[in-house]
Amino acid sequence: MAHEATWHANLKVRLRRLRLSKNMRRLVRETKLTSDDFIHPLFVRHGQGIKLPVESLPGKHQLSVDNLAAEVREISALGIPAVILFGIPEHKDWRGSDNFAEDGIVPQAIRAIKDTDPDLLVISDMCFCQYTDHGHCGIINTPDNPHYDPALPQGYLHNDHTLDLLQQASLAHARAGADIIAPSGMIDGMVAAIRSALDSDGAQHVPIMSYIKYASAFYGPFRDAAESAPQFGDRSQYQMDPANQREAFKEIALDIEEGADIIMIKPALPNLDVLSHLRENYTVPAAAYQVSGEYAMIHAAAQRGWIDLERAALESLTCIKRAGADMIISYFAKDALKWLDA
Numbered sequence: 001m002a003h004e005a006t007w008h009a010n011l012k013v014r015l016r017r018l019r020l021s022k023n024m025r026r027l028v029r030e031t032k033l034t035s036d037d038f039i040h041p042l043f044v045r046h047g048q049g050i051k052l053p054v055e056s057l058p059g060k061h062q063l064s065v066d067n068l069a070a071e072v073r074e075i076s077a078l079g080i081p082a083v084i085l086f087g088i089p090e091h092k093d094w095r096g097s098d099n100f101a102e103d104g105i106v107p108q109a110i111r112a113i114k115d116t117d118p119d120l121l122v123i124s125d126m127c128f129c130q131y132t133d134h135g136h137c138g139i140i141n142t143p144d145n146p147h148y149d150p151a152l153p154q155g156y157l158h159n160d161h162t163l164d165l166l167q168q169a170s171l172a173h174a175r176a177g178a179d180i181i182a183p184s185g186m187i188d189g190m191v192a193a194i195r196s197a198l199d200s201d202g203a204q205h206v207p208i209m210s211y212i213k214y215a216s217a218f219y220g221p222f223r224d225a226a227e228s229a230p231q232f233g234d235r236s237q238y239q240m241d242p243a244n245q246r247e248a249f250k251e252i253a254l255d256i257e258e259g260a261d262i263i264m265i266k267p268a269l270p271n272l273d274v275l276s277h278l279r280e281n282y283t284v285p286a287a288a289y290q291v292s293g294e295y296a297m298i299h300a301a302a303q304r305g306w307i308d309l310e311r312a313a314l315e316s317l318t319c320i321k322r323a324g325a326d327m328i329i330s331y332f333a334k335d336a337l338k339w340l341d342a
């Protein structure tokens, strides 16, 4: 016994000293969430007076353009600096025409948001999966389309024809007032293609936030919300295999070389290793997307009383920031700020 007591007395380093009280913990806390950290996703569709709940994303809705103002005012009042827009078109076709139409759903929504709050940044998610009838993120090699190339595999996503479409759509969104273009299709060369299109159209001031995106099971609820599930196959011919880390590092390096201003990692929580690599090795701002499945899982477990909604959500967001995110796209953005303020 005597021996034990002496040993204890010699224990000089006691990390628990700084954990004892709430105020002590506040003082030494390394990571704090603030309104500066958040980007709020919005789903917008054609029509009027529409506020359609998305079942798999509790509390989230598809909104028609006329219903955006109220939502935007709430987001701005919480001090959130930016929204990211996802459009749901009325008509889908083989090349996703609504995405580059001047009166397409996203350009309309951008103008409405800017009318309500010109300072709220509008990021446009630049992808074709919501807009194409087959639900893939670009032009697909099938005999019924004019770009069909029998030398390429059937069902192959035509990389370079898709780049042309991404350029057109980026210009339509930038002309409508988008503050940031966020290409999410994992199409090779997408950042360089969009950069050159923007620069040649008087939009050299518009930054590009490029997605580093895995082919993830966690996008399920989003595909309900955006009506963008692929009609055949899956997205693994262009999105990354979740088993790969070096490949993500290569994507980051390439996107920065091509001129990406911000790199976004998605989904967030399963890929904190990639986020942390980005933060430690590059100077560009890092974004993380806490995706629909991450949000839905926390809600589903909380509904059953298995976890505490607020604590689980704030813990996830804090750890995403701790791993290196300068900004987080999250369906919890509004709730998190209300909880932090309470």
Ligand code: PBG
Pocket (backbone or CB within 6 Å): 125, 126, 127, 128, 129, 130, 184, 218, 219, 220, 221, 222, 223, 235, 290, 291, 292, 293
């Ligand atoms: C593609 C896109 C997707 C998400 C954001 N942009 C879906 C996909 O890649 O299948 C998913 C976001 C989420 O799950 O919250 N336009």
